[in-house]
Amino acid sequence: MSHMTNGGLLSVAGLRRLRVMTQKELLQLFRDAALMVFFLYSFTGDIYMAASGVSMQLKNAAIATLDGDRSFASRELASRFQPPYFQPAGSVADARQAIRRLDDGDVMAVLDIPPRFQERLQRGEQVSVQLQVDTSNSVLGFLTSSYGAQIVGKYALEAAAQREGLGAAGGIAGPLVEADTRVWYNPNQNDAWFMGISELLTVVTLFSILLPAAAMVREKERGTIEQLMVTPLTSFQILFPKVVAMTLVILAGSAIALFGVLGPLFQLPMRGSLVSFFLITALYVFTTAGLGLLAATVARNLAQVGMLTVVILMPMLLLSGAWTPIEAMPPWMRGLAWISPLHYFLDAAYGILLKGVGMDLLWDSVLAMSVLGVVVFAAGMRRFSRQFG
């Protein structure tokens, strides 16, 4: 038995064990053709689609006009709803037709201008126009109504100024406060950057849970876990290589997404240190992989792993602030968000890629992720040892 050592973790045999187990996980992953296709698609095609297709901006919202006045003024107002925000979609004859076109989803909004609009304007009376908006998509609805209100407001101001004889351009000489905004980090307010990064983080999260959980449950299904338990491997030596292998693969996927999709196709700036970005991603994958392993101790087969992944992933995304700012959540959810590792990862990823900040500002996120990671991994290992030990 001289060729064997009693194998502490950092002994030659201990390191060799970690190495062969990690190699094994990588081999198995690369041989799973279906999983690899899904993986590559998620880090390329999916991110491409998210970055180019999904937009939070109002673009070409179809708007119809119910013009009860048919005057110069009414046409002037209606003609101000123009691309890129709006797309004129003709006029409607009466209110019923207006509602029907909204119901059909044919138009996003209907501008209803009452009869005697011009006449009353010229007389200096107060006059209302109605904007009926389809707000079944609340974000777009909100944008439509607020842009609409801005256009109408601006027109009203001009009309008032004109009536006072102050010139059509609206150069008012009175006291006015002008809001002058400077847009930082994403000056063109390019949605592709935000959506692309957000999707990348989602995909990283998905695979961080799914890959280790799938690898673990496959061993359970095949019975190989039993075989590993009778070898001199410790629980840590069985579980940790899975996390290492999956982390390597996910880092590679992220690199493909950044340098193959978001960089060249969407000109994502990547202002901060990429080394920090990948280090933090690795830390995040480790943290989340612990959740996956925990899930695998509960699941009995691959189908259950799939379901558990969705169950874990959805609240993580909701609580992360990727879709809504945390500040807008009810207090109890805000509390939960602090234990979602994705919340910290999001801060760090946007910070590095868009703001160019460094570790000096991100240390608290890193610390929080490390603590969460160690706790979750330890819990996973504990459950694993209980189950098989």
Next chain:
Amino acid sequence: MAATAIRVEGFTKRYGKRLAADGLALTVQRGEIYGLVGADGAGKSSLMKAVAGVLAHDGGTVEVFGTVIDSERAAEKVKQRIGFLPQGLGLNLYPDLSIEENVDFFGRLRGVPGAELAERKNMLLGMTRLDAFRNRPMRQLSGGMKQKLGLVCTLIHEPELVILDEPTTGVDPVSRRDFWAILGKLLEEKGITALVSTAYLDEADRFHRVSLFHEGKVMGEGTPAELIARVPGTLALFRAEPQADALPRLKAQFPQTEAMGAWLRVFAEGLDAAQARAAVDTCLATSAPASTAIQVTEWFDREPELEDVFVAMLRQRGARLDTSLPADAPAAAPTSTLAIEATGLTRVFGDFRAADAVSFAVPQGEIFGLLGANGAGKTTVIKMLTGILKPSSGSGRVAGADMRSAGLAIKERIGYMSQAFSLYHDLSVVENIRLYAGIYGLDDRRARQRSDWVIGMAGLAGFENDAAGRLPMGLRQRLALGCALVHEPRVLFLDEPTSGVDPIGRRMFWDILFHLSRREGVAILVTTHYMSEAEHCDHLALMFAGRVVADASPEAMKQELVTRAGQLLELRVDRPVPAQNALRDAGFANVALHGRAVHLLSRDADTDRKRLPALLDKAGIAVQSVGLRPLSMEDVFVQRITALEDAGRRSP
């Protein structure tokens, strides 16, 4: 009874590239119990499913009761006349329904009228002795009870043909015997035709006629006796010391030589008993000039068993039995060092004692068999000894280390192979071996050496880069063994290592185990439910309800049964079921049906041989032959366990 129930010609079935059935042909007469015998993947299930009309085939004709099954519609026409029990314990039953609800469900599904359903249900549940548990949910039943319930549900609509796919796999020997007895009786009484498959060759004599399956082909068809007669020869059982030297000499001349504990078992093809003895004597005396002559000490000869004949048929078709183990390696010095020592090992789960004060000892170089039904505690004992499970009390030493204090040290010195052949199917042969070499901490040079050794030992040359999942079962099993041996353990644990492997593969596997124990002094602890394999062991421990109830060599156990219950007599008769009843009435307690023959235990074999033909003649039953048969380990097992169960019932 001459009408044909099933006619199959040129049956071919492919799954992707794999040819599962290759031109199969067979004919089943009405009223016959027809057996399909073969290992996993031999094509039995594909054929049975096609006959049951639930699987389309790629070529050939399948005809059931004169209807050619070539379409969904044709299959529907005969389905009402068929009952099909698919493979897998209770897979067609509903775990949350009770016994009675399951039977009712299948009855109503088949449109059995209420009154008839109640009557048949009572009759079938009575015969299978399930009526006491009517309200028990199916998931709480034992394997044997599940299979009996499956049978009841298959028979509830009184089919003319039942198709039972491996009904006894995974069922312990006692329940298995019970199942055959019930099946035989039911079929005989109702005149039902049965197509039954089994992976156990020693069950072939339960059938009227059998087809031997191997790798998608039928190797032979006929009654078990006819098949055995196809390859004439003598089966010899003898002792010759030193056994380890005798084995390779004999193997060179008689390929079908095996070591069975301290005995040698040789199938001398084409020789009668006297010729066989002479040939063996000559072989042992002269074939190795460098070493001394070996004397045969004890000698028994008899007619070969179906497995011997099957293996001979496979050999005629080019199958090879030899492994590349060095035949001239020096025998390990006999030693009294104990490799495994269990002292009062107990494990309690809640209020269930899975293992109860289990004690036994295994010296280095011994093959030790742990037998017992499912749930008897075998796996719990193995788990404690391999350090996966902590004992509640008791102690043990494995490979020189205390199992309570030296967990990792023990794990480095033992090898373990499970039932599932726990290999990574998506890794290649070499990758699997290298993985385990790394896990056991072997350096690269050593890993390469051992990898070469495993490939040679397991006959895997040429398969090195194939994915383990694509290997045939026999090779996969030897690869799993190789992985368990990669670090040269002194103690090897094998948990039901031969499930589903064909006879050739099983023989090669046991050859390797014998080599390891005799030449390299490895202690081997093996659990098995193949009773024929228990005979390979030097020593056996029989477990029942968590306790070791017998601990002796196979020979001693058989001898004990002869003393206690008598010798085994086989009567070939024209009407086996009435014969069985008549013999029971005459006071014989252990009468069992084996196809056209009846087996019983007789305390006074000589007298009974003479008086039984006359006794049966009075009942109008013609006896074709009466003969002594050697007791098998299954006989021993069934007798022992039945006695214990009876004792348990008397004093609960």
